[in-house]
Structures are given as C-alpha cells and as structure tokens.
Amino acid sequence: MKLHHPRSIDEAVSLLGKDGEARCLAGGATLVAMMNADLLAPSGLVSLRDVETLKGISIEADGTAVIGAMTNHVTIAEATEFDSGQSVVARAAAVIGHPAIRNMGTIGGAIAHADSAADYPAALLAADAVICVAGADGAREIPAGDFFVDYLETALEEGELVTSVRIPAAPAGSVAAYEKFARVEGDFATVSVAVMLQENDGAIDDIRLAVGACAPVPIRSPDAEQILRRDGVSDTSIAAACEHLAALADPVDDFRGSGGYRLKLIPVLVARAIEAARNGGAE
Amino acid sequence: MNAPVDRVWEFMMDPDRMAPCVPGCSDVEVLGENKYRANVKVAVGPIKTSFKVSVELTEQNAPTYAASVTRGEEGGKASMLTANSELRLTSVNSDETEVYYLSEVSLVGRLGKFGLGMMKKKAKAIGEEFAESFRIQIETPANRAKVG
Amino acid sequence: MSEKIPLSLTVNGQTHQAFVRPTDTLLHVLRDEFHLTGTKRGCNQGICGACTVMVDGKIVRGCLSIATNCTNREITTIEGIEADGNLSPIQQAFLESGAAQCGFCTPGMVMAATALARTNDKLSDDQIREGLSGNLCRCSGYIKIVDAVRSVCGGDAV
Numbered sequence: 016m017k018l019h020h021p022r023s024i025d026e027a028v029s030l031l032g033k034d035g036e037a038r039c040l041a042g043g044a045t046l047v048a049m050m051n052a053d054l055l056a057p058s059g060l061v062s063l064r065d066v067e068t069l070k071g072i073s074i075e076a077d078g079t080a081v082i083g084a085m086t087n088h089v090t091i092a093e094a095t096e097f098d099s100g101q102s103v104v105a106r107a108a109a110v111i112g113h114p115a116i117r118n119m120g121t122i123g124g125a126i127a128h129a130d131s132a133a134d135y136p137a138a139l140l141a142a143d144a145v146i147c148v149a150g151a152d153g154a155r156e157i158p159a160g161d162f163f164v165d166y167l168e169t170a171l172e173e174g175e176l177v178t179s180v181r182i183p184a185a186p187a188g189s190v191a192a193y194e195k196f197a198r199v200e201g202d203f204a205t206v207s208v209a210v211m212l213q214e215n216d217g218a219i220d221d222i223r224l225a226v227g228a229c230a231p232v233p234i235r236s237p238d239a240e241q242i243l244r245r246d247g248v249s250d251t252s253i254a255a256a257c258e259h260l261a262a263l264a265d266p267v268d269d270f271r272g273s274g275g276y277r278l279k280l281i282p283v284l285v286a287r288a289i290e291a292a293r294n295g296g297a298e
Numbered sequence: 299m300n301a302p303v304d305r306v307w308e309f310m311m312d313p314d315r316m317a318p319c320v321p322g323c324s325d326v327e328v329l330g331e332n333k334y335r336a337n338v339k340v341a342v343g344p345i346k347t348s349f350k351v352s353v354e355l356t357e358q359n360a361p362t363y364a365a366s367v368t369r370g371e372e373g374g375k376a377s378m379l380t381a382n383s384e385l386r387l388t389s390v391n392s393d394e395t396e397v398y399y400l401s402e403v404s405l406v407g408r409l410g411k412f413g414l415g416m417m418k419k420k421a422k423a424i425g426e427e428f429a430e431s432f433r434i435q436i437e438t439p440a441n442r443a444k445v446g
Numbered sequence: 447m448s449e450k451i452p453l454s455l456t457v458n459g460q461t462h463q464a465f466v467r468p469t470d471t472l473l474h475v476l477r478d479e480f481h482l483t484g485t486k487r488g489c490n491q492g493i494c495g496a497c498t499v500m501v502d503g504k505i506v507r508g509c510l511s512i513a514t515n516c517t518n519r520e521i522t523t524i525e526g527i528e529a530d531g532n533l534s535p536i537q538q539a540f541l542e543s544g545a546a547q548c549g550f551c552t553p554g555m556v557m558a559a560t561a562l563a564r565t566n567d568k569l570s571d572d573q574i575r576e577g578l579s580g581n582l583c584r585c586s587g588y589i590k591i592v593d594a595v596r597s598v599c600g601g602d603a604v
Contacts, residue, residue, distance in 0.1 A: 018468040047510040051490045113580025118504040166416045167343020200579040269415030
C-alpha cells in the first residue's frame with residue numbers, strides 16, 4: 016500500500032490507471048473515516064494535496080464560477096466571489112459538519128462520495144452546476160443532475176476524478192437559500208432544501224428548488240417549479256408543488272427520521288427556504 | 299406472474315433456477331432437505347463485499363405457502379444479517395399467479411452501523427431485481443413449455 | 447500488510463521521526479509513535495472532536511488525517527499551546543472557570559477554543575457555541591466551557 020503525491024492531474028490519472036483499487040485522497044474527512052470503520056481498504060492512495068491546479072475559486076468573464084475540486088468547504092463558505100444566486104453553494108458548504116471538518120473536507124471529495132444526505136448535491140442541482148472530470152480518456156463535463164446516480168454512486172468511471180465544479184451565473188437579481196433540518200448542529204440533514212429564486216414585483220420569473228436527503232440522489236421537479244412560477248408563493252401553491260417533489264422522493268427510515276416524517280418536512284422546509292431567500296438568505 | 303401456480307412453486311423450490319435470479323449469487327450448494335448455502339456479492343458504491351448465506355425452509359404448504367430463515371455473514375463476521383421470509387402464491391387463473399413475498403431483514407455490524415436506512419433500501423432494490431429476473435425466467439416460452 | 451516507511455513531521459516546532467504505515471492516522475502517530483498523548487482518541491470517526499489538532503494553524507481531526515499526508519506542515523497539538531511554561535489565556539480561563547471535569551474532551555476543546563478566539567475577540571455566546579459545536583463533552587460541562595471561552599473572547603456580538 017503506497018501513498019502517492021502527484022503534482023498534476025495527469026500524474027494523478029496515470030496513478031489511478033495503474034491500480035484499479037487505488038483511491039484518491041482529498042481532505043480525508045470521509046475516506047479516512049470509512050477506512051477507520053473497516054469499510055474500505057484501498058490498495059493505494061493518490062493524495063491530491065499537491066495538485067495546485069485543483070485548488071481555488073475563479074470567476075470567468077461570463078460570470079461562471081469555477082471551484083477547484085480540492086477547495087475546502089470553509090473556503091467556499093467564506094468566498095465573496097459568488098453572485099447572489101450562486102451563493103446557494105456557499106450556504107450549503109457553511110453547514111457541512113463542524114469547523115474542523117470544513118477545514119479538511121473538499122467539494123471534490125464530498126461529491127465523489129455522493130452521500131444522499133450530504134449538503135452539496137441539492138445546492139449544485141438547484142444551481143444547474145456542471146461537474147468537470149478527468150480520466151484516461153480525457154476530460155468531460157457532467158451536469159449535476161446526471162452526476163449523482165445512486166447511494167454512494169456517481170457517474171465517475173473507474174480511473175476518473177473530479178477536477179472542478181462549474182456554476183453558471185445566476186439570472187440577474189436572483190436570491191438563494193439553503194435550508195437544512197438536522198437533529199443537531201453538524202449532523203447530516205434529515206431533509207434539506209436548496210432554492211434559487213428570481214422575482215419581479217412579486218411575480219416569480221425563475222425558481223429552482225432541489226430537495227436533499229429524501230432519495231438516493233437530490234431531486235428537482237420541473238412540475239413543482241412550474242406551479243410556483245405560475246401561481247406565485249402561497250401555502251396552496253407550495254403544497255401543490257411539494258406533491259410533485261414527494262412523488263419523486265423515496266426517503267429512508269433511519270435514526271434521523273422516518274420516511275413519513277421526512278415527507279412531512281419537505282413543504283415546511285420549502286416554505287422556509289423561499290422566505291429565507293427573500294430575506295437575503297438569512298434565517 | 300404469467301405462469302400457473304404449480305410452475306411458480308416448482309421454480310421457487312428449485313435452487314438451480316432460483317439462485318441465478320438473485321443478483322450476485324453464486325456457489326449454490328444443497329446441504330440437505332430444505333437447506334441451501336450460497337455466496338451473494340453485494341456492492342454499495344465503493345463498498346464491495348460478499349455474504350455467505352444459508353437458507354432453511356422452516357415451513358411448506360405446496361403450492362401456496364413457504365416460510366424460511368436466512369442467515370448471512372460477511373467474512374470475519376464484519377456484518378451479520380438475519381431474514382425471516384414468507385412466500386404466498388395465489389392462483390389468479392390457470393395462467394396467472396399472484397406472488398406475495400415478505401421479508402424482515404436485520405443487519406448488524408459494520409454495514410448496519412454505517413447506514414442502516416440506506417442498506418434497507420439496497421435490500422429492497424435487490425429484492426426488486428430478483429423479482430424481475432425471476433419473472434423473466436419463468437415467463438420465457440422455453441420454460442413455460444417444460445413439464446414439471 | 448503494509449511495510450513501514452520513515453516519516454518526519456514538525457509538531458509544536460520540533461521535528462519528530464518514526465517508521466509508520468502509509469495509512470496510519472495522524473492521531474495514531476502523535477500518540478503511539480511520538481508519545482504526545484495529550485490528543486485523545488474518542489470516536490475515531492471525526493465526530494467527537496477529542497482528536498482535534500491544528501495543521502498550519504487550522505483545526506482538523508487527527509483521526510481523519512493520514513500522517514504521511516501531513517509532511518511539510520506545521521502541526522500544533524495541545525502540548526504546544528502553552529508558551530514557555532505559561533498557560534495560554536484559554537488554558538488559564540479553563541482552569542479558573544472549572545471547565546474540565548474528567549478532562550477527556552479538554553485538549554480538543556482548548557484547540558477548538560484557541561482557533562475560535564483567533565477569529566474574533568468579541569464573540570456572542572451563540573458564536574462561541576457554534577465554534578465549539580464540533581467538540582462533544584460527555585460530562586456535559588458545556589456551561590463552564592462557554593464561560594471560560596467567553597472570559598477570553600466573549601462580548602457583545604460585532
């Protein structure tokens with residue numbers, strides 16, 4: 016078992032290609048926890064800590080935010096570069112685990128793990144993010160909606176790693192919020208809702224609503240969004256919209272809550288998230 | 299299922315026909331009357347493992363009812379599962395059978411600790427895959443034509 | 447089985463060396479190889495915070511850090527918080543407030559509180575609790591712990 020320290024993406028890809036059972040080591044917050052729990056025993060570790068091109072946040076000319084895979088949650092949470100709509104991703108990063116975890120964990124590592132109750136997936140889906148990936152066959156881009164496939168399963172093929180996450184500029188005047196319901200601070204979500212919203216004189220021009228922790232992958236319903244765009248925000252329209260979201264949900268029963276309880280939480284959190292977004296994302 | 303109840307029962311009680319329908323199942327052994335052993339590979343994302351499983355039929359009332367107990371363990375007793383299952387077959391007509399299957403699964407050990415809710419969903423998904431494979435198997439014309 | 451490889455780490459300003467397995471955690475190496483046993487092992491899953499140390503000035507979980515991945519970093523443990531034999535302000539405050547009962551969570555709490563105090567010297571109680579939310583105290587000594595941190599960097603929120 017070896018720990019490698021490649022200095023470039025190509026070197027990392029090459030190392031992964033040589034050993035099918037080797038895994039990337041990003042922040043280690045999840046991988047090492049799983050190794051400690053005897054769930055994984057990789058034959059090799061490819062540490063990405065020295066691949067400089069994987070770090071940092073930049074904004075392109077058209078407003079697209081590009082977040083390097085090895086960027087820590089704390090950096091994303093405190094970033095000032097995002098526009099008001101893109102900030103949904105920063106708001107999700109801010110509530111991941113605890114301060115020490117946010118210092119260690121990375122967006123690339125988190126999404127590659129694809130825990131169904133994690134915070135980035137719903138935020139990235141609401142933001143129409145695109146995941147950039149590199150492998151032996153070259154680089155490719157995967158929309159967030161196609162990236163998360165099942166519990167702990169992504170569209171990454173063997174030997175591929177996440178290199179960055181691209182978030183398109185949000186429609187002008189968008190506001191966003193990430194509403195997470197957890198038993199205690201720092202826990203995984205029982206249910207979470209990410210919303211990005213663009214309003215004009217009380218009429219909703221654009222709304223994106225993603226629900227996390229209620230299915231193997233984050234969920235979005237075009238029908239739900241259409242109802243809110245057409246009818247505006249009210250208890251009735253939210254209830255109608257959430258019926259569509261509930262139809263796509265398949266929540267687990269576990270110690271964080273029963274499936275039935277989670278379904279009940281969806282409309283409550285949707286309402287709170289929209290209100291929070293309207294209030295500038297604050298609670 | 300589009301098959302007569304006797305055919306479905308016969309299929310269910312034949313490990314050589316049942317086992318290939320269970321995802322990841324291999325090395326089926328008949329240990330004795332109503333006792334079987336097999337290996338079942340399971341994968342949840344990056345966690346890949348296999349369970350040594352033994353199944354014992356505890357009650358039978360051909361061709362409509364069977365109860366069984368399944369015990370499985372990962373190598374080194376890392377996780378252990380127990381399942382109490384019931385199978386009820388009801389003849390709808392001469393070519394159709396309603397299959398009712400209930401299984402209570404308990405899982406302890408490293409997989410149960412890691413994410414029991416998710417494991418339960420995975421177990422359900424495996425059950426659904428099995429049912430679909432079984433239905434395809436039993437409904438193919440070649441199998442239909444076989445005489446019991 | 448993994449072969450052991452030589453490892454050199456800088457901890458509290460000093461160089462420590464040992465032969466370790468490539469996958470040994472920083473927590474294991476600090477305690478069992480370098481004999482710096484102030485850092486504690488609690489859950490070994492990154493939740494309880496007893497293993498909190500600093501790497502390049504930021505708090506991290508020792509149990510989730512791979513030791514061989516911490517080369518060329520400044521690692522700080524609880525042993526490095528006092529200066530020239532003098533307790534730090536946070537340590538002194540813990541002592542005076544009676545913030546340690548069994549003491550098991552205390553090193554991790556002091557590390558987290560030290561990092562927190564560096565961010566701001568006028569933290570509200572909510573901000574203090576949030577900053578310490580990654581550290582569990584099974585004695586439920588939280589009130590005294592918050593008292594201690596407040597006495598060093600608490601005040602009306604900015």
